[in-house]
Amino acid sequence: MSPATDPLALLHEVFGYAQFRGHQQAIVDHVIAGGDALVLMPTGGGKSLCYQVPAIARHRAGQGVAVVVSPLIALMHDQVGALEEAGVHAAFLNSTLDAAGAQAVERELLSGRLVMLYAAPERITNPRFLAMLDSLHERGRLSLVAIDEAHCVSQWGHDFREEYLQLGQLADRYPGVPRIALTATADEHTRADILDRLQLGQARAFVSSFDRPNIRYAIVEKDNARAQLLRFLRDEHEGDAGIVYCQSRRKVEETAEWLVAEGISALPYHAGLDADVRRRHQDRFLREEGLVMVATVAFGMGIDKPDVRFVAHLDLPKNIEGYYQETGRAGRDGEPADAWMTYGLADVVNQRRMIDESTAADDFKRLQIGKLEALLALAESLDCRRQRLLAYFGEDISGAGQGGGGRWRCGNCDNCLNPPQRWDATEAARKALSCVYRFWQHSGIGYGAGHLIDVLRGKSTDKTRERGHEQLSTFGIGADLSEAQWRGVVRQLIALGHLASEGEYNTLALTDSARAVLRGEVKIELREPREPAPRTRSSRSRGAQPKVPRAASTLDAAGQARFAALKAWRSDVAKEHNLPAYIVFNDATLAQMAADAPDSLTALAGISGVGAKKLEAYGREILRVLEQVEMAG
Incomplete structure (x- = not known):
C-alpha cells in the first residue's frame, strides 16, 4: 500500500493524529478492503473518521466519491467545513443551496473531483439523484456509502425516520460498493433492525464500549x-x-x-x-x-x-x-x-x-x-x-x-x-394500593396521586371531607411517612405497572399485578428522598467567562498567555471562514501548542491535530502569534 493510501499515513497527513483509537483501525482497514460494517461507537468516539479515512484512501486509489447519508443540515455543514479545512474536497446537497449552488455540486459529483458528498436520505433516494449515482457506479466511481445515525431506520428505536427505510435498496442497486452504518445508540432490537432493513446481513459488527467516563x-x-x-x-x-x-x-x-x-x-x-x-x-x-x-x-x-x-x-x-x-x-x-x-x-x-x-x-x-x-x-x-x-x-x-x-x-x-439510603417500602406500597381499592369500593371512581397522599397522611381537606374519605379505614394509615416518601412510593408503583394512571385527570386504578403486592409477595425497596448534597459554589461571578479547559489548566503563566493569544487568533480565523472555532483547531491542540511553544514548522507539525493542509494554511501565523507573546512577556 502506498503512503498516499495508507490509513495511518492519511490520519497523520490529513487530520494530524498519530494513532487511531479503539476499533477505528480495524474498521478503516475493513472498509478500505471493500467490506460492509455496522459501527456502534459512543458520541465523541470518532465515528466520522471510520468512513472519512476510507473515503479518502479509496478516492486516491481511483475509486471515486463516497456518499454520506446524514439526517441534519447542521451536521453536513460542520463536517464539510472541517474536511475542507483539512484539505479534503467535500460538499453537501440540501435545502440551504439555491438551484445554481446545487447544480455546481452535482457537476463536481459527476466529475469525480469530490471525495465526499453529504446528503439527507430523502435526497439520496430521489430518482434523479439515484440516476447520478447509477452513472458513477457504472464508471466505477462510487467508492462507498456511509449511513450515519443508522438507528433512525429502526421503528423500535428512539428516533425513527421513515425516509431511512428506502436506503436498503442501495445494497441491490450498487453491489460491490462497501456500506458502513454508524450509530451511537442501539439496543439488540435496534441493531437487528439496522442489519435487516439496510440489508447488511454480511456486515461485520464493531461494537465499542458505550462508557463515557468523563x-x-x-x-x-x-x-x-x-x-x-x-x-x-x-x-x-x-x-x-x-x-x-x-x-x-x-x-x-x-x-x-x-x-x-x-x-x-x-x-x-x-x-x-x-x-x-x-x-x-x-x-x-x-x-x-x-x-x-x-x-x-x-x-x-x-x-x-x-x-x-x-x-x-x-x-x-x-x-x-x-x-x-x-x-x-x-x-x-x-x-x-x-x-x-x-x-x-x-x-x-x-x-x-x-x-x-x-x-x-x-x-x-x-x-x-x-x-x-x-x-x-x-x-x-x-x-x-x-x-x-x-x-x-x-x-x-x-x-x-x-x-x-x-x-x-x-x-x-x-x-x-x-x-x-434505602428503605423497605413494601408495607407502604400495600397501604397505597389498599387506599386506591377503597376509593373505587366507596365511590366507584378513582382519584389522583395528590388526593391519595392526602388521605394516606390523614390530611383533612375540602376534598377529603366532601368525598367522605375521612371515614375510610385507610385515612391516616400512612401518617408516619412524608409527602416526598409517598410520592416515591406512588411513582414506583406506576413505574412497575402495579398502578395505572387513567383519563384526563390521571386517576389511579389497580392493575392485575397489584394483587401480588397487596398479598405481600413482592418486595418494594426505594431510595430515601434527600436534599441535594452541598456543592462548592463557583467563585466566578455571574456572566463570567467559561472555565479554562482541562487541557490548558496545567499551563504556567506564560503558557496561559500563549493559550489566550491562540484562542483569540482562532476566533478571528473562525469568523473570517464562517466556521465554529473548534473546526479550525480544538482546545486540546491549542493547549499543546501553548505548552510546547513550537518555534518552527517542523515542531508545529508534531502537535496532535495539525495536519498538512492546516500546517500550510496557518503554520506561519501560529508561529507569529507565539513569537509576539514571547516578545511581550
Missing part, C-alpha cells in the same frame, strides 16, 4: 424543578455551554425566557420555530461560548460542539436510548461534563399515558413500556447509574470499577459519590 450522571427527584436547575447551573456551570431538554415547545420557550431573566444567556429551539430562527440559534450555539440551548429533542443529533459542559433534562425522556443519545452531547472533548436530570411522579404518569393512548400496535406498546420501565429503573436505582446504563446495551463493566461495602462503584455518578 460524564457524571445525576438524577434528582423533582421538587421545584426551576430552582433545582438554577442551583445546578450557578453552583457548577456558571458561564458554560450546555443544553436543557424539555418535553414541550411551550416549556422550552418559557424556560429560555426565565433563564434569560435570571442572567443566563439562553436560546430556545424546537420544531415549531421558523426555520431561519432555528438555524440562527443553532449557529450561535456552535460559534459562541457560554450559551445555553433550551430545546426539545428536535435539537442535538449530529451536533459536534465539543465543549458542551452539561446536558440537563427537566422532563423524563422516553427511553434509555434517547437519554444516552442526549446526554452524550456533553463532553465530546473528553473533559469533565455533567448529565443532570430531575424527574417526578407527573413524568412517569405522562409517559405511561402517551404510550397507552397511542395508536401503535400492542406489541410495539409493550416494547415501549419495557423501555420506559428500564429508564425508570435507572432513575430509581440505588446502585451505580453507569453500570446500569451500560448493562442496558449489553456491556458489563463490573470488573473495572471500585468495590466498597459489597457494591460496585464507578466513582462518577451521584449514587457512587453519595450513596443513597
Whole structure:
C-alpha cells in the first residue's frame, strides 16, 4: 500500500493524529478492503473518521466519491467545513443551496473531483439523484456509502425516520460498493433492525464500549424543578455551554425566557420555530461560548460542539436510548461534563399515558413500556447509574470499577459519590394500593396521586371531607411517612405497572399485578428522598467567562498567555471562514501548542491535530502569534 493510501499515513497527513483509537483501525482497514460494517461507537468516539479515512484512501486509489447519508443540515455543514479545512474536497446537497449552488455540486459529483458528498436520505433516494449515482457506479466511481445515525431506520428505536427505510435498496442497486452504518445508540432490537432493513446481513459488527467516563450522571427527584436547575447551573456551570431538554415547545420557550431573566444567556429551539430562527440559534450555539440551548429533542443529533459542559433534562425522556443519545452531547472533548436530570411522579404518569393512548400496535406498546420501565429503573436505582446504563446495551463493566461495602462503584455518578439510603417500602406500597381499592369500593371512581397522599397522611381537606374519605379505614394509615416518601412510593408503583394512571385527570386504578403486592409477595425497596448534597459554589461571578479547559489548566503563566493569544487568533480565523472555532483547531491542540511553544514548522507539525493542509494554511501565523507573546512577556 502506498503512503498516499495508507490509513495511518492519511490520519497523520490529513487530520494530524498519530494513532487511531479503539476499533477505528480495524474498521478503516475493513472498509478500505471493500467490506460492509455496522459501527456502534459512543458520541465523541470518532465515528466520522471510520468512513472519512476510507473515503479518502479509496478516492486516491481511483475509486471515486463516497456518499454520506446524514439526517441534519447542521451536521453536513460542520463536517464539510472541517474536511475542507483539512484539505479534503467535500460538499453537501440540501435545502440551504439555491438551484445554481446545487447544480455546481452535482457537476463536481459527476466529475469525480469530490471525495465526499453529504446528503439527507430523502435526497439520496430521489430518482434523479439515484440516476447520478447509477452513472458513477457504472464508471466505477462510487467508492462507498456511509449511513450515519443508522438507528433512525429502526421503528423500535428512539428516533425513527421513515425516509431511512428506502436506503436498503442501495445494497441491490450498487453491489460491490462497501456500506458502513454508524450509530451511537442501539439496543439488540435496534441493531437487528439496522442489519435487516439496510440489508447488511454480511456486515461485520464493531461494537465499542458505550462508557463515557468523563460524564457524571445525576438524577434528582423533582421538587421545584426551576430552582433545582438554577442551583445546578450557578453552583457548577456558571458561564458554560450546555443544553436543557424539555418535553414541550411551550416549556422550552418559557424556560429560555426565565433563564434569560435570571442572567443566563439562553436560546430556545424546537420544531415549531421558523426555520431561519432555528438555524440562527443553532449557529450561535456552535460559534459562541457560554450559551445555553433550551430545546426539545428536535435539537442535538449530529451536533459536534465539543465543549458542551452539561446536558440537563427537566422532563423524563422516553427511553434509555434517547437519554444516552442526549446526554452524550456533553463532553465530546473528553473533559469533565455533567448529565443532570430531575424527574417526578407527573413524568412517569405522562409517559405511561402517551404510550397507552397511542395508536401503535400492542406489541410495539409493550416494547415501549419495557423501555420506559428500564429508564425508570435507572432513575430509581440505588446502585451505580453507569453500570446500569451500560448493562442496558449489553456491556458489563463490573470488573473495572471500585468495590466498597459489597457494591460496585464507578466513582462518577451521584449514587457512587453519595450513596443513597434505602428503605423497605413494601408495607407502604400495600397501604397505597389498599387506599386506591377503597376509593373505587366507596365511590366507584378513582382519584389522583395528590388526593391519595392526602388521605394516606390523614390530611383533612375540602376534598377529603366532601368525598367522605375521612371515614375510610385507610385515612391516616400512612401518617408516619412524608409527602416526598409517598410520592416515591406512588411513582414506583406506576413505574412497575402495579398502578395505572387513567383519563384526563390521571386517576389511579389497580392493575392485575397489584394483587401480588397487596398479598405481600413482592418486595418494594426505594431510595430515601434527600436534599441535594452541598456543592462548592463557583467563585466566578455571574456572566463570567467559561472555565479554562482541562487541557490548558496545567499551563504556567506564560503558557496561559500563549493559550489566550491562540484562542483569540482562532476566533478571528473562525469568523473570517464562517466556521465554529473548534473546526479550525480544538482546545486540546491549542493547549499543546501553548505548552510546547513550537518555534518552527517542523515542531508545529508534531502537535496532535495539525495536519498538512492546516500546517500550510496557518503554520506561519501560529508561529507569529507565539513569537509576539514571547516578545511581550
